[in-house]
Amino acid sequence: MRNPPVNSLSLEFLTELLISLEKLENDKTFHGIIITSDCPGIFSAGLDLTEMCGRDPEHYAEYWKAVQEMWLRFYLSNLVVIAAINGVSPAGGCLLSLTCDYRVLANNPKYAIGLNETLLGIVAPFWFKDTLVNTIGHRSAERALQLGLLFPPAEALRVGVVDQVVPEDQVQSTARLVMAQWLDIPDHARQLTKTLMRKPTADRLLTERDADIQNFVRFICKDSIQKSLHAYLEKLKQKKG
Template sequence: SGVAMMKFKSPPVNSLSLEFLTEFSISLEKLENNRACRGVIITSAVPKIFSSGLDITEMCGKSMEHYTEFWRAVQEMWLRLYGSNMVTVAAVNGSSPAGGCLMALSCDYRIMAENPKFSIGLNEAQLGIVAPFWFKDTFVNVVGHRIAERSLQLGSLHPAPEAHKLGLVDELVPEEKLMEKAAAVMAQWLALPDHARQLTKTMMRKAVLDRLVAHREEDIKNFISFVSKESIQKSLRMYMEMLKKRK
């Protein structure tokens, strides 16, 4: 069919560890280089969660070298996914905060399971973290400036119905029909000539991609100086403790 399916399976919550990000980028590159593959549907094999976002343990008590390697892998994931020539459809079958939301935002189309318990959003502000400019740019391009500004400042996680109302996700469907709908949407997008669609996508996304490429090293330095602050390390440790207690 020319369509690949990528299922996240990194229990318990598909957090974006260095290993996960590296594997994701390699898999995406392989699909990109496969002429027969025209589209990819991204979803989760873990119940109730699409992806919980960046793995906090990768940002806590590690070396500068590790932070550099980790952040470069986060950048690489986004550059590959947001800049992909393939049609990318996110079948969001669970909650998707922070980096998980970024992955969904980076796709061409987002379909979410119609479950009010599932939420999605860039909630970094809740952890005392500032979402980088390219997270912000991706968000603005989907929902517009005002909604993005309010949502980012408040670190909002939007329940599925609200996310749909804001345009953060394109459609809501019953959970059992999610994959069927994703396949139907993919077929609709693939009915067009690839060349015209790809050039249009590049035209729409190039400025945002180029901005990170031009400031990549500066962005890594900003991340390192931010994440190594004792106040940030402290809030990350507190957050990890809170997660342990929840288990």
Template sequence: ATRTYVNLSKPSTSVAVLELDRAPVNSLSKEMADAVSAAIKEAEGDDKVQALVLKSSNPKIFSAGLDITEMNNPEVERLEDFWRSIQDLFLTLYGSRLSTVAAIEGHSPAGGCLLAMSCDYRVMTEGENFKIGLNETKLGIAAPYWLKDLFVKTIGNREAELGLGLGKLYSPSEALSVNLIDEVVKNEDVLEVAMKEAETWAKIPPKGRVASKVMLRSEMMDELREKKELDVGWFRDFIMEEGTQKGIDAYLKSLGGKK
């Protein structure tokens, strides 16, 4: 099948590789989020596949997070649908029966960090200029409650208070020290290490492994499924506020430098 924004391959019997491929920065538009969700489901459809490596086509950027242009002066209906697609992507990845390993090649702010935290294991390339974290407050927005919960689950309440409040972006070594990631490796090794890790998970008998994952993750997922439309409304109202729009517009202009 022809795909846009993602490439799916199967380098071994039990491990699939999903490559994020939306130039220039793998930002998550509605279509990109839908494409990633669909590719995860396709990989899950193969009974032999037990693990999935999530990587990037760009060796310096895993994902720049949500596509900010989706939130800049948006049509309300499109904005709501965009958010539903982001919720669905989270539910699909976080709840996948596959063991998921993020090969975090470079920058991974905000929505990029969300993708990484939704996986079971995180390997990041070294290089102190690369950053991962939830920098939403720097854009003048707040992470949704479920992303906050995921952050707290991953790094603990105190570090999450610091990380969210300051919109902190962590270097790989800082991220490792707070358990935001599990391993830091050389650029050229990241895929190999991620593949090896995926093979290790794929060898665990799936019944118990999946049941354990469900046990650890279902409460959070059930809560979001229940509050989905409330969350859409909250997101829409927050984004449509004039002050939020000013902040997003200014942040977008500060990026790239060509606008």
């Protein structure tokens, strides 16, 4: 992923990401992909708040549909998808990594990962929640979501947000070793098993997709939410300054 400075999931970036995924899925010589970051110290800072602040409702709806599409396409991809997490991974960055089949995280205490939406006054949608529950269990997910927890590597491994923590210089090589192990499994059997495990969760969003977009637009258009997002963006600008 190369969308400097922080790999935020803008509408343009999400569109390009999905086009790339589709090309790889359609090329039968590819069986797996490793997602990693070209931005030092940051896997992905998550959803692009500028797409959610000071725009019109039509834009919010278009953006949210793209976020849903990213989740659906990666979560149900026939390819083996491995996350080589080489930086901090909050919110949407964590969600993207949770769609993967396996997660390798660099052992750097700064590289925290989690769904921290509540810290911004935002509620993680039900499909974010479902993905986390499927990964770490109900009680751990309930606590993590309410408190907006960002887990450092050792804790992320302990609760199961990631599958492996390795020294930073071994993240890519470990991801490749894991990929080889997953590709050893007969492809049709692995794909059908993945669908069996994940389809019920994906179907819930597919059934409620329009309602989820409407809920998001209603929520994000509230004055209080717009003020809160605007204040947060201003704070980020001052930090950069």
